[in-house]
Amino acid sequence: MRYSRMFIPxxxxxPADAEITSHRLMIRAGLIRKVASGTYTYLPxxxxxxxxxxxxVREEMNKAGxxxxxxxxxxxxxxxxxTGRSTDYGPTMFRLEDRHGxxxxxxxxxxxxxxxxxxxxxxxxxxxxxxxxxxSPKFRDEFRPRFGPIRSREFIxxxxxxxxxxxxxxxxxxxAMYDAYCRIFKRCGLEYVIVQAEVGEMGGSGSxxxxxPCESGEDTIVYTEDGSYAANLxxxxxxxxPKGNGRCLAxxxxxxxxxxxxxxxxTPNVGSIEAVCAFLKTQPKDMIKTLIYAxxxxxxxxLVRGDHEINNEKLSQAIGTKHVELADQPTIEKVTGAKVGFxxxxxxxxxxxxxxxxxxxxxxxVSITGANKTDYHTKNVVPGxxxxxxxxxxxxxxxxxxxxxxxxxxxxxxxxxxxxxxxVFKLGTKYxxxxxxxxxxxxxxxxxxxxxxxxxxxxxxxxSAIELSxxxxxxxxxxxxxxxxxxxxxxxxxxxxxxxxxxxVYQQLLAAGIDVLLDDRPIHGxxxxxxxxxxxxxxxxxxxxxxxxxxxxxxxLRAESQSRRVPAESAANKVVELVNSLxxxxxx
Numbered sequence: 001m002r003y004s005r006m007f008i009p010x011x012x013x014x015p016a017d018a019e020i021t022s023h024r025l026m027i028r029a030g031l032i033r034k035v036a037s038g039t040y041t042y043l044p045x046x047x048x049x050x051x052x053x054x055x056x057v058r059e060e061m062n063k064a065g066x067x068x069x070x071x072x073x074x075x076x077x078x079x080x081x082x083t084g085r086s087t088d089y090g091p092t093m094f095r096l097e098d099r100h101g102x103x104x105x106x107x108x109x110x111x112x113x114x115x116x117x118x119x120x121x122x123x124x125x126x127x128x129x130x131x132x133x134x135x136s137p138k139f140r141d142e143f144r145p146r147f148g149p150i151r152s153r154e155f156i157x158x159x160x161x162x163x164x165x166x167x168x169x170x171x172x173x174x175x176a177m178y179d180a181y182c183r184i185f186k187r188c189g190l191e192y193v194i195v196q197a198e199v200g201e202m203g204g205s206g207s208x209x210x211x212x213p214c215e216s217g218e219d220t221i222v223y224t225e226d227g228s229y230a231a232n233l234x235x236x237x238x239x240x241x242p243k244g245n246g247r248c249l250a251x252x253x254x255x256x257x258x259x260x261x262x263x264x265x266x267t268p269n270v271g272s273i274e275a276v277c278a279f280l281k282t283q284p285k286d287m288i289k290t291l292i293y294a295x296x297x298x299x300x301x302x303l304v305r306g307d308h309e310i311n312n313e314k315l316s317q318a319i320g321t322k323h324v325e326l327a328d329q330p331t332i333e334k335v336t337g338a339k340v341g342f343x344x345x346x347x348x349x350x351x352x353x354x355x356x357x358x359x360x361x362x363x364x365x366v367s368i369t370g371a372n373k374t375d376y377h378t379k380n381v382v383p384g385x386x387x388x389x390x391x392x393x394x395x396x397x398x399x400x401x402x403x404x405x406x407x408x409x410x411x412x413x414x415x416x417x418x419x420x421x422x423x424v425f426k427l428g429t430k431y432x433x434x435x436x437x438x439x440x441x442x443x444x445x446x447x448x449x450x451x452x453x454x455x456x457x458x459x460x461x462x463x464s465a466i467e468l469s470x471x472x473x474x475x476x477x478x479x480x481x482x483x484x485x486x487x488x489x490x491x492x493x494x495x496x497x498x499x500x501x502x503x504x505v506y507q508q509l510l511a512a513g514i515d516v517l518l519d520d521r522p523i524h525g526x527x528x529x530x531x532x533x534x535x536x537x538x539x540x541x542x543x544x545x546x547x548x549x550x551x552x553x554x555x556x557l558r559a560e561s562q563s564r565r566v567p568a569e570s571a572a573n574k575v576v577e578l579v580n581s582l583x584x585x586x587x588x
Contacts (some may be wrong), residue, residue, distance in 0.1 A: 001484070003519040006191055010531050020216040022466035026473050029535045031483075035058050036144025038153030045483035045535065050156065051199040052481045053461050054135055056187050057158050064180040066131040066160050071113045073137055077103030079112035087494040106139035111431050111453060112396050114161040116487025118449060118515070119437040123289040125165045128439060128449070129173055133160030135458065149459035150419060151218065163432075163449040165441065172452040174426055177454040180424050181210055186463050188420065189478020192466060195221055196231040197423060203241030206426040211418035212464040219405055221418045222402050224411040232420075234313050236402040239410065240359035259366050259511030261348075261381045262386055267490050273306045276377060280368060283307075287359055288369040288381065290343040292335050295319055299335050303345055303361045308412020310358075318397040319355045336372045343376060344370035345387040354393045362389050362396045369571040419467065421460045427451040469559075476559050479582040485515040486575055487537040489531060491525035491544035502543040507552065508572035514579055533558065539578055541571060574581075 007030075014024035026032045031046030042050060049173075058068065077095065080086035086093065086105070089177045094106035106576050107113070113423040114132060122130065140156045145152050162173035185192045190212050197209035209232050211221055222236035223229060231237070237484075270279045277284055287306030293315070294297055300319055304310050329340055335351045339423060345367075349355060364383055371378040383389060389396055406413045432438065439445055463479070469476040479485055487511060490502040509516040517537065519528045525544065532540050542554040542563070553571045556563035557577070566574050 001517045003487075003517055004521050008531075008535070009043070010534055018148065020147050020150075020215070020467070021585070022150070022463040023241055023536075025466055025470060025536075026148060026463070027240075029475055031318050032148070038151075040061065040144055040149060040152065040154075046390040048483040049462055049481050050458060052483075053188060054156075054158075057135065057184055057456060057458065058481065060180045060184045060187070061133050061158070061160065064131075064176045066177075066180075067132065068164075070136060071110055071117070073107050074104050075110070075113055075140065076099050077105050079116060079435070080105055083112055083431060084322075085112070087546045088419040090350075092140050092142070094385045095139050108138055108140045109157070109429070109453075109455070110134065111161065111451075112435065115431040115435040115437045115451065118161075118432070119435050122163060122437060122439050122449065124440050125441050128163060128165045129169050131160060131162040131173060131176075133158060133454075147216065147463070149463045150216075152459070155460075158456040158458060162452040162454075164452075165450070170426060170452055174424060174452050177424050178208065181424065181454070181456070183295065184456065185210060185421065186588050187586050188465065188471045188481050189469075192421065193230060193418070195223070208424050209394055209420055210422040212468060213418045214464070215417050216467055217417040217419050217473075219420050220417055221416050222413050224408060225414055225415075226411065228411065229408055232525040233401055234311065236413065237408055238359075238398055238400070238402045238406040238413070239408055240398070241363040242382040243363050243365070256540075259382055259385075260380050262381055264371050264373070264376050265379055265396055266375060267342075267377045268375045268392045268498055269526055270375075270377075271339070276368070277306070277438075280377070280379075282368055286364075286367055288345065288364070288367045288383075290336075290345050290348075290370055291354070292332045292343060293324045293354070294331060295321050295324050299331055299351070299521045300324065301343075301345065301348060301352045301355040302337070302358075302399060303356070303370055304358045304400050305360045305364070305540060307423060308358065308360060308403065311398055311401045314397070315356060318395055318399050319354050323448065336370070337376045338370070338372050338376075342370040342372065342374055343378060344377065344381070346370050346381070347372060347387075349388070349391070352393070354395065355391075356399055357383070357389060357396045358399045359396060360400065367449050367531050370447050419460060421464055422454075422458070424455075425453040427453050438453050441581070469538070470536075473530070474534035477536045477538055478581065478586060479538040480586050482536065482538050484517040484535075484537050485579055486539045486540045486541065487517045487519055487532050487535075487578065488543065489519045489525065489527070489528045491506065491542055493520055493522050495545055498543055498548055500543075501548055501553070505541060505543065505568070505571050505575075509575060512533060512572065512576050514576060522563065539575055543568075543576060 009030045011028050014027045018024040032040045096104050108213045135158045139154055164170045192210050192212050195209050197207040202426050220233035222231050284306035289304050302310055304483050332340050362383055367381045368379050369381050402413055429448040438446050438447045466475050488502050488506050492498040506518040538558050540556045552565040553568050554563045
């Protein structure tokens with residue numbers, strides 16, 4: 001490729017809405033251009049990198065025994081209605097209707113389509129196991145698209161689906177994909193961690209998330225310093241706090257004191273935790289939040305400390321349902337007898353199907369909470385004395401997000417940000433039972449297939465690689481996914497001798513199978529160097545008058561500050577060695 005014939009529109013400044021490094025550099029280096037909120041055009045260099053990522057993913061998926069197919073992005077809404085996920089995804093899912101009034105969705109994922117395919121084709125255990133995958137666009141109507149390709153409305157995903165006859169087979173398929181993911185991310189040059197994850201609306205019995213640690217990530221990784229435990233924030237478990245024994249923050253021992261009876265306090269128009277704390281001169285850690293949720297046909301009361309936040313996934317598990325959401329105002333007022341903001345746990349047990357109390361609340365010695373009376377709160381509330389911690393419809397459980405200071409198995413929990421690039425799920429029979437993906441076993445008994453699901457964000461790999469490796473001058477690509485492996489910078493294009501020498505090295509590298517770009521533009525050498533660094537091409541060969549007068553050219557690795565001079569006649573061979581060496585470091 002010759003730079004003079006390539007479409008590489010580099011720019012000095014990125015637009016103001018490019019919030020993170022990868023987004024800014026992808027625009028400045030001419031990899032992408034924004035079309036609308038959350039949608040992007042990939043220009044030649046960006047698309048070349050995506051194709052290299054796709055090639056690595058495809059090679060490892062095929063090696064692991066998966067078979068590639070392609071299913072429609074536009075899917076019948078009725079399939080999503082059958083699984084209930086048309087409700088689960090809610091407004092995140094793009095919906096459309098054809099001229100006949102038939103509903104469709106733009107697939108955010110493809111469990112329904114793959115399972116329906118399996119239902120029509122798999123009849124016997126002799127056909128199992130099967131693992132099918134695709135690499136295709138997906139669509140999600142993100143409320144706030146941000147960070148460029150990291151959270152966009154249209155993106156490219158590799159999604160695979162395995163079908164097995166039994167749990168042992170599912171475990172084997174799951175492990176094969178797990179191992180393939182490790183190879184994929186290493187070959188793409190990513191530093192990643194694997195954490196336990198919640199299954200969310202995907203459903204199933206277990207999941208692991210592959211996350212690239214970086215400060216611009218939207219996910220939070222929770223882990224112990226010794227590496228014995230790691231999970232994403234949605235999954236991270238915490239140890240129960242020890243019971244408090246005084247007027248104190250739960251778990252902080254003080255000299256025991258006698259706690260007086262509950263006392264109602266008039267708090268006019270003061271409903272939020274912050275407002276109550278300011279009014280009563282207290283702190284969120286000394287308050288109890290009582291939140292009313294809609295779950296099925298009933299209501300659920302969930303209690304957490306004022307400085308904690310409820311984790312809906314944990315709450316769902318605690319009450320044995322797949323989906324919970326905050327109740328509407330009429331339901332809250334019916335349950336509590338008060339306006340929103342004044343709910344408390346005392347006396348509402350008969351109005352809810354279940355009350356779930358977080359461990360940290362159960363450990364509190366004394367607290368302040370809503371009085372179930374508009375404009376009133378209650379002081380001196382003692383869990384276990386003033387409201388029960390045991391009973392037929394009462395559970396004490398971990399239902400909150402982990403925070404700094406928490407422990408797990410007695411070990412301090414640490415937190416860092418990251419970008420999710422892949423996730424694997426054990427789906428079990430959630431989809432196969434609803435969509436009829438069944439088979440006859442060796443005894444002629446009909447059984448549902450056990451499924452696994454495995455996703456990789458192709459665009460996110462691209463962005464994550466840039467987030468991990470860049471400097472003030474631009475991108476520093478891993479060689480395996482760089483849009484180009486080598487750039488030849490002809491510093492004096494108007495000098496025939498220099499131009500001929502650069503052309504000679506270029507032709508040698510082409511013959512050796514190297515992905516090389518010759519910068520033959522009639523511009524100043526300094527501008528060429530800036531573009532090469534901005535684009536981030538791993539190896540640069542500089543051919544200039546001064547070095548060529550000595551029979552040499554310069555070779556510089558983008559990741560290093562120093563260049564080296566080598567004889568012009570051996571430059572191509574040296575670069576081939578460097579390319580192979582850099583690739584070898586990323587092999588599994």
